[in-house]
Amino acid sequence: MESTKDEFNIPNVIIDPRTRTQYSKGKFLGKGGFARCYELIDVSTGQAFAGKVVPKSMLVKPHQKEKMQQEVTIHQSLNHKHIVQFFSYFEDENNVYIVLELCRRRSLMELHRRRKTVTEPETRYFVKQIVEACIYLHDKRIIHRDLKLGNLFLNDQMEIKIGDFGLATRIENEADRKRTLCGTPNYIAPEVINKKGHSYEVDVWSLGCILYTLLLGKPPFETSSLKDTYSKIRKNDYLIPENRISRESVLLIQRCLRHEPYDRPTMSQIYMDTFFSGFTPATLPTSVCTVAPRYS
Numbered sequence: 623m624e625s626t627k628d629e630f631n632i633p634n635v636i637i638d639p640r641t642r643t644q645y646s647k648g649k650f651l652g653k654g655g656f657a658r659c660y661e662l663i664d665v666s667t668g669q670a671f672a673g674k675v676v677p678k679s680m681l682v683k684p685h686q687k688e689k690m691q692q693e694v695t696i697h698q699s700l701n702h703k704h705i706v707q708f709f710s711y712f713e714d715e716n717n718v719y720i721v722l723e724l725c726r727r728r729s730l731m732e733l734h735r736r737r738k739t740v741t742e743p744e745t746r747y748f749v750k751q752i753v754e755a756c757i758y759l760h761d762k763r764i765i766h767r768d769l770k771l772g773n774l775f776l777n778d779q780m781e782i783k784i785g786d787f788g789l790a791t792r793i794e795n796e797a798d799r800k801r802t803l804c805g806t807p808n809y810i811a812p813e814v815i816n817k818k819g820h821s822y823e824v825d826v827w828s829l830g831c832i833l834y835t836l837l838l839g840k841p842p843f844e845t846s847s848l849k850d851t852y853s854k855i856r857k858n859d860y861l862i863p864e865n866r867i868s869r870e871s872v873l874l875i876q877r878c879l880r881h882e883p884y885d886r887p888t889m890s891q892i893y894m895d896t897f898f899s900g901f902t903p904a905t906l907p908t909s910v911c912t913v914a915p916r917y918s
C-alpha cells in the first residue's frame with residue numbers, strides 16, 4: 623500500500639526494528655507539546671496502542687534530546703496498575719515513537735469539561751487511584767511534577783492511568799531539592815514559582831488543585847492571566863465556597879494547598895485521611911463521562 627505522508631512524515635505502517643512489530647497508523651488522538659498522538663494497531667495481534675510521535679526536527683537541541691530521554695528512561699522503569707503502561711520506544715528517519723497503553727475514555731479533563739463538578743464518591747474513587755500511583759512513584763524517588771486532569775487518563779473500565787512523564791524527575795538523595803523545572807506545570811506549586819527548591823510536595827499541591835477542580839468545577843487559583851494566577855498562588859489566595867462540599871473535603875484541600883511544602887501531608891498520609899472514610903464505589907460506569915451516577 624502506498625504510504626501517505628503528512629507533515630510529520632508518518633508512514634501508514636510503522637515498524638519497531640527491535641521487536642519487528644508492525645503497527646498500522648490509526649486515528650489522530652490529539653497533540654501535546656511537540657508530540658502528536660495516534661492510535662497504533664499491531665497488525666499481527668490487532669491490539670491498539672497510543673503512539674506518541676515526536677519529529678526529530680524538534681529534537682535538535684541537546685536539552686530537548688535529554689528531556690525526551692529522561693521521559694523515556696523514567697516511564698519505561700514504571701509498572702503500576704494506575705500508571706500508563708510503557709511498551710516500546712523506537713525511531714525512523716523522521717520521528718521518535720513511544721508506544722503506550724491506549725486509554726479509550728480519554729482523560730479526566732474531558733470528563734470535567736463535560737460534567738463541570740463530580741460527586742464526592744466519584745472524587746474519592748478517582749483520587750484514591752491517583753494517590754496509590756503517587757505512593758508508588760514517590761517510593762521510587764520519582765516526582766511527576768505535572769499532575770493535571772489531562773494527564774489522568776481513563777480506560778474502558780474507568781480506571782485512572784497517570785501519563786505524560788515529560789516533566790518528571792528522579793530524586794537521587796532523599797534530602798535533595800530540585801532547583802530547576804523546564805516547562806510550565808499546569809497546577810504549579812509556589813516553591814516552583816519562587817525557585818526555592820522543590821521535591822515530592824509539588825505532587826501533593828497538584829493533587830489539592832485536582833481535588834478542588836473536580837469538586838468545585840474550576841481550579842483554585844484560576845484568573846484571566848498567568849501573572850495574576852501566579853500572584854494568587856504566591857499569596858495562597860483561594861476560596862472554598864462553604865457548604866458546597868463536605869468538611870472532610872475542605873480539610874484535605876486545605877492540607878494539600880498549604881503554602882509551605884513541609885506543612886503538606888505525604889501521599890501515604892493522604893491515603894489514610896478521613897476524606898476516604900466516605901462511601902467510595904468499587905467501580906464506575908462509563909456513563910459518568912456524561913452524567914452523574916445514581917448510587918443505589
Ligand SMILES: COc1cc(C(=O)NC2CCN(C)CC2)ccc1Nc1cc2c(cn1)c(C)nn2-c1cc(Cl)cc(-c2ccccc2C(N)=O)c1
Pocket residue numbers: 650651652653654657658659672674706722723724725726727728729772773775785786
Ligand atoms: C481512543 O483513545 C483516545 C481518543 C481520543 C480522542 O477521541 N480524541 C479526539 C479529540 C477531538 N478530535 C477532533 C478527534 C480526536 C483522545 C485520547 C485517547 N486516548 C489516549 C491518548 C493518550 C494516551 C492514551 N490514550 C496517552 C498515554 N497519551 N495520550 C495523549 C498524548 C498526546 Cl501527545 C496528547 C493527548 C491529548 C491531546 C489533546 C487533548 C487531549 C489529549 C488527551 N489527554 O487525551 C493524549
